[in-house]
């Protein structure tokens with residue numbers, strides 16, 4: 001790949017293809033001499049396919065223009081390309097949540113975001129590979145930002161802002177919502193490193209990045225390039241009297257709290273309780289459901305165009 005002669009492919013979610021600010025931004029960059037090819041998706045799966053085909057078109061940079069789901073599809077397409085041929089990834093956020101762009105400090109408006117994608121440096125970051133079995137088939141999916149499971153997945157997929165409002169609203173609003181959502185425990189066994197734990201969870205988050213669900217910071221210490229997954233376990237509770245402790249632990253993310261456990265791992269396997277329904281999961285915002293799955297870090301698998309001071313890069317570690 002020759003980085004001195006960049007060629008950009010914009011992969012736009014078809015539902016945003018007519019976005020006037022994006023059209024203007026592309027026009028402006030082309031007038032300034034930037035070589036930009038544009039492909040717009042028709043349906044799910046297209047963004048991954050276009051990303052996979054990009055290197056055969058001589059593309060050096062693939063810019064995902066859409067929400068977190070589009071970024072996720074593009075990541076999956078790029079991961080099908082050999083590492084040494086894999087184009088760099090940029091993001092022009094056009095979704096409703098845009099958790100990856102927000103947490104990495106990328107511009108959120110199409111014009112500035114595209115201009116940034118033309119000039120920012122690409123930094124190597126980890127990608128997380130999820131392997132599972134579904135309908136007797138092996139499934140392999142990648143994500144760059146976060147997987148949530150259990151209550152978090154249900155609630156973030158239905159109403160992005162709800163969890164934040166609930167946590168901000170304290171114990172009683174959370175309890176009400178749990179009842180409204182017919183909350184149940186997510187039981188299963190977790191394996192990581194040489195550890196194993198049987199658990200009854202309210203929610204699970206596996207963060208390469210820090211936030212999902214439209215601003216829920218569930219992995220506040222995550223770095224994109226540290227070779228680690230940040231794991232958040234929120235254990236289930238039985239009475240409203242336990243909620244103040246749970247909510248207070250969700251502010252401090254203790255390594256071994258009464259309800260909250262926060263630690264890092266290079267891989268983690270979840271086996272859901274036999275005879276229980278599979279846990280609902282969201283992988284970078286996309287819903288899925290597996291009885292058993294393994295999430296493992298693929299270190300520094302992808303180069304992403306990020307701001308120099310991005311707080312999710314280890315070089316900018318202030319701790």
Ligand SMILES: Nc1ncnc2c1ncn2[C@@H]1O[C@H](COP(=O)(O)OP(=O)(O)OP(=O)(O)O)[C@@H](O)[C@H]1O
Nearest residue numbers: 014041042043044066067068069070095096097098
């Ligand atoms: N032409 C299209 N029209 C409508 N939907 C599309 C089209 N092409 C792809 N999709 C679907 O769009 C989804 C991804 O949406 P995307 O993440 O870009 O937006 P969003 O859901 O609004 O964003 P966010 O996840 O940030 O809330 C995928 O599930 C994909 O199947």
